[in-house]
Amino acid sequence: MSETLINLIIQLFAGAAGGSGVAKANKNFDLGPIANAIVGALGGAGGGSILTSLVPALAGAAGNGGFDIAVFAGQLVGGGVSGAIVTAIVGLIRNALVQKQRA
Numbered sequence: 001m002s003e004t005l006i007n008l009i010i011q012l013f014a015g016a017a018g019g020s021g022v023a024k025a026n027k028n029f030d031l032g033p034i035a036n037a038i039v040g041a042l043g044g045a046g047g048g049s050i051l052t053s054l055v056p057a058l059a060g061a062a063g064n065g066g067f068d069i070a071v072f073a074g075q076l077v078g079g080g081v082s083g084a085i086v087t088a089i090v091g092l093i094r095n096a097l098v099q100k101q102r103a
Contacts, residue, residue, distance in 0.1 A: 003059070007052065008045060010075040015044015015083025022084040022091075029091030039090050040083030047082020048075055 019040015023030040031039060051074075052058045058074040 007048070007059070007071075007075050010072065011044045011048030011079030011082075012041045013044075014076045014079030015048070015086075016041040018044060018080035018083035019087035021080075022088050026088075028095055029088045031087070031091050031094060036087055036091075040087045042083075043086025044079035044083035047086065048079040051078040051082070 016037040017040070019036045019038075020033070022040075023036040030036065055074070058071055058078065
C-alpha cells in the first residue's frame with residue numbers, strides 16, 4: 001500500500017476519534033454519534049493533508065518501505081486535532097442555527 005493511502009487512513013480514523021471525543025467532552029459540539037465521526041473523519045483527512053503539505057517530514061521517506069513512528073504519530077495527532085476542530089466548528093454552527101429556528 002502506498003504511503004499516501006496509509007497516511008490518509010490514519011488521518012481518517014484519528015479525525016473520527018477526535019470528532020467523537022470533542023463532542024463527548026462538550027455537548028454544544030454534538031452532532032450525533034455518526035455525524036461526529038463523519039465530520040471528524042473529513043476534518044482529519046483535510047487538516048492532515050494540509051499539515052503534511054506544510055511539514056513535508058510528516059509525509060515519510062519515499063521508498064523507505066519501513067515503519068516510522070514519528071510519521072505515524074504526526075499523522076495521528078494532525079488528523080485527530082483537525083477532526084476535533086472541524087467537528088467543534090460544525091457543531092457550533094449547527095446548534096446556533098437550531099437555537100435561532102426555535103426562537
